Amino acid sequence: MRWPLILGALFAMLAVMAGAFGAHGLRALVSERGLEIFQTGATYQMYHALGLILIALLAVLPVSRRLLGLAAGFFTAGIVLFSGSLYLLVLTETPSLGAVTPIGGVCFIAGWALLIAAGALASPCPTE
Numbered sequence: 353m354r355w356p357l358i359l360g361a362l363f364a365m366l367a368v369m370a371g372a373f374g375a376h377g378l379r380a381l382v383s384e385r386g387l388e389i390f391q392t393g394a395t396y397q398m399y400h401a402l403g404l405i406l407i408a409l410l411a412v413l414p415v416s417r418r419l420l421g422l423a424a425g426f427f428t429a430g431i432v433l434f435s436g437s438l439y440l441l442v443l444t445e446t447p448s449l450g451a452v453t454p455i456g457g458v459c460f461i462a463g464w465a466l467l468i469a470a471g472a473l474a475s476p477c478p479t480e
Contacts, residue, residue, distance in 0.1 A: 353407070353408050353411035353417060353420060353421065353424075354408070355424070356404040356405070356407045356408040356411075356420075356421075356424040356427075357404070357405055357408035357409075359401075359404050359424075359428060360401045360402065360403070360404030360405035360406075360407075360408065361401070361405065362401075363397055363398075363400070363401035363404065363428075363431055364398060364401035364402065364405070366397070367394050367395075367397040367398040367401055367435075368398075370390070370393065370394040370397065370435075370439065371391065371394040371395075371398075374387055374390040374391055374394060375387075375391075378390060378442070382442055386442045387442075389438050389441060389442050390438065390439060390442045392438055393434070393435035393436075393437075393438030393439050393442075394435070396430075396431075396434055396435055396460070397431050397435040400427045400430055400431050400460060400463070401431070403423075403427050403463065403464075403467075404424055404427050404428070407420050407423055407424045407427070407467070408424075410470070413474065414474055414475035414476075415470045415471065415473075415474045415475075416469075416470050416473055416474070419466050419467075419469055419470035419473070420466075420467070420470055422463075422466050423463045423464070423466035423467045423470065424463070425463075426459045426460070426462045426463035426466060427459070427460065427463040429456070429459040430456045430457070430458075430459035430460035430463060431456070432456070433452055433453070433455050433456030433459060434453055434455075434456025434457055434459070434460060435456070436452075436456070437449045437450065437452035437453045437456060438453060441453075
């Protein structure tokens, strides 16, 4: 399960870049509310990038790789749909893009639910 680690690190790096761009590059170009929206996208992107890295680390445990892979897929879709729609909403001033954001949020929730299921169904680790 290398792809969640690679994507997680990539998305984390891009979240730092987006946060810096929002804090420095956009300040004179968009409203205070626009900056808040952009920052929300960067924050949620970072949370779920770290979630992808966590999934990669959990793959060494006796946990369903299928459920972990599905969770990683939903986190990835959530980052693209949720954070991506917020970035585009601010940068293009297209309010209709806000309709995509909740779909990304549902993807995040589904990813966490799948991670819960993976933990609940995991084989117990042998004790020493």
